[in-house]
Amino acid sequence: MRHSRPTSVSALLLIGALGLSACGGGDGGGEGEDVALSFTFWGSDTRQQITQDVIDLFEEENPGITVEAQFGNWDGYWDQLATQVAGGDAPDIIQMDEQYIREYADRGALMDLDQVDLSGLNETVAANGRLDDAQYGVTIGVNSFVMVANPELFQEAGVDMPDDTSWTWDDYADIAVELSDNLEGAYGAGAPREPSGFQSWLRQHDKSLSTDEGTLGFEPEDAEEYFEFYLELMNAGGTPPASAMSEDQNIGTEQSLSGSGQLALGTWWTNESVALSDGAGVEFDLLRFPTESGSPEDAKPWYKSSQYLSGYSRTDHPEEVQQFIDFFVNSPEAGEILGVERGLPPNTEILADLSEDLEGMEAVSAEYIEAIEPELGPAEPATAQGGSSFSQILYRYQDELFFERVTPAEAAEAMYSEMQSQLQ
Template identity: 70%
Template sequence: MSRTARTTRLAALSTVAALGLTACGGGASGDDGDVTLRFTWWGADTRHELTQEVIDAFEEEHPDITIEGEFGSWDGYWDQLATQTAANEAPDIIQMDEQYIREYADRGALLDLDGVDVSQVDESVVENGRIDGELYGATIGINSFIMVANPELFEEAGVEMPDDTTWTWDEYADLAVELSENLDGAWGAGAPREPSGFTMWLRQHGAHLSGEDGGLGFEPADAEGYFQFYLDLMEAGGTPPAEAISEDQNIGKEQSLSGSGELALGTWWSNEAVALAGAAGVEMELLRFPSPTGEAEDATPWYKSSQFLSASAGTDHPEEAQEFIDFFANSAEAGEILKAERGIPPNSEVRSMVSEDMEGMQRATADYIDEIASEIGESEPVTAAGGSEFGAILYRYQDEVFFGRQTPAEAAEAMHAEMVAQLE
């Protein structure tokens, strides 16, 4: 998504803050006691079709509840939701993203989902949607930040695939340089996708992007080390030059260097591997991140909620809204329809059932999620209110470092100060 689009969405959220987020109910009741609920989500056509199938299945079981779908693209979604919420016209059920959940929860716009069953969901995943002890988002898909490896490029370079349970960051850097030196028209590794790459680095060094208190969870020195590592890697030839890195930050998965088969190692969310493999025409391998020690547990992977379902605090029908959310997140019917479209099902029983029918990269993704279960670290603190711009800020300061306009220390200090100001 473009940096301009991020700025536009931030302005919309500022409007919400100015007007206040107290909402009246978005649903309606008929004279005969029937209930109508509005449900909004973003996504492509495939998601719309599958979501409607889930709605149809729910309505068949609950003939007294009608779900009216409202959907569109990511770029327009947050502007519209902010406007609706500020005007007290929020939908009853909201597909929510981790970047925004604290924004809405802190302003009293979301319902505590105490009626949604989370007994079959890993506690670290449940925590992703919990703020100050209350559940404001029910996870409907999980993924993990990973290295996506192109085996054809490894073979072309004559380089063996690494042991991802033992490799360190120094070994990763050496491998990236070796791959680049032996490839024609491709590179060993790319710059990380943000803010996830920086989040992973911080976790491994005892810090976080956002703190539990809603502020920043790192110091400038943490960012300086991060910038220095990738600058050194670029200057050694392990990644593309600054111009290519900057261009790769602003295009979709299919058009990216990984998607076009020009990157041996790329950093992505696990649920993105299916699209990358399809675009590149290669069955990708999914690898753990390297760690400072070479121990798999010290790579500190975590399960991220790819999306949540939330309910408006002002809904006239909180029980029915939660009933639908519970069906969407926990029912076998919904799992069979959605499979991994929104990420791997968080409900362990549904995930086990659904993964049996998966093939190719979808099955590889499900297997990877299960494989790292014993290595999962603590859940990542919810993004601070105002932190939805952190990715754009990180990309901008990466450019400053990679293009030689600032040193890693200068960029780290300036970025930290800007992020603090962003939260204020």
């Protein structure tokens, strides 16, 4: 899921100066003494409350261990964490994001969670937090990137909902243009949300945004083809004009074109569909991505970790850190409290039990996640170290492209060069 403000480069560089003489974030001492752990996470007020409820339950079942929650908003979270890690005083348990897990793992800030039971997780879900044969993060919510379709706009336009098991990119473009032509005050499709849109495109061409080795997994020609497709779609009228698409990048989910009922086809993460539905007042259809061949397996979807839990490598209490993370992921009671607020539960048994009580878009999301399991491609490599700014770079060159200040080839070359420089 895209966030508006990645951490500054200067803050990330602080991680390189790990305070090796300092000890980790928890209190406590010798054998038999009480253990105090610290746990940092970001999110909404709802997330804060349900997370605290899980902490309370864990403490009740594990006398002698207390967990102090350190809660904040996404803005400032990564700057603060980088400073704490550089000072050798990071929290014991860290809510981690895919954009940053390699940053912190490669700099020695995360521990190997080798004692957490992952047997209840789908293998691709478990692999998401595995780097260089070490488990640096455990998934706590599962999403998939999806095409969100507004059935009311399809009906208004007199256009049939596509068969998502057979449609192609040409079909998608034709449908988007037809929708735009037949709608008043709404559009057929929007610009892809990044970097997930580009990742989805690359996967269909056996490429990736980053590689497991921490390099770029594509060439400028791949980006040029991607940019050409969306520029042609805009010029054909299948999307809003450049100014509207640029504005749509920087507003909240419910205020977006999809969330305000002005977009028939949008690209989002499955867990975002709940807020979109609330905003638009309609239950959306979730569609597989189109492919060149029309075969759904060629879309190579993947299960993304909406967030991970990681452990600080210099914690005084590695055993208790893993004990808490195991509880958070595998306790049925914790799963019932957490619900789907962070995405679908990664533990398949907990998800099966929870799914019986899901309604509306939550149920639709769960059904979609289950339906695409036979079609999954390989796990998406973690964003390369230095790549936390890739989404902003992609959006910036999309703007340049859609306002026709550069050609697709120029945008692709410049974007590739800038991303490459971030890795150095």
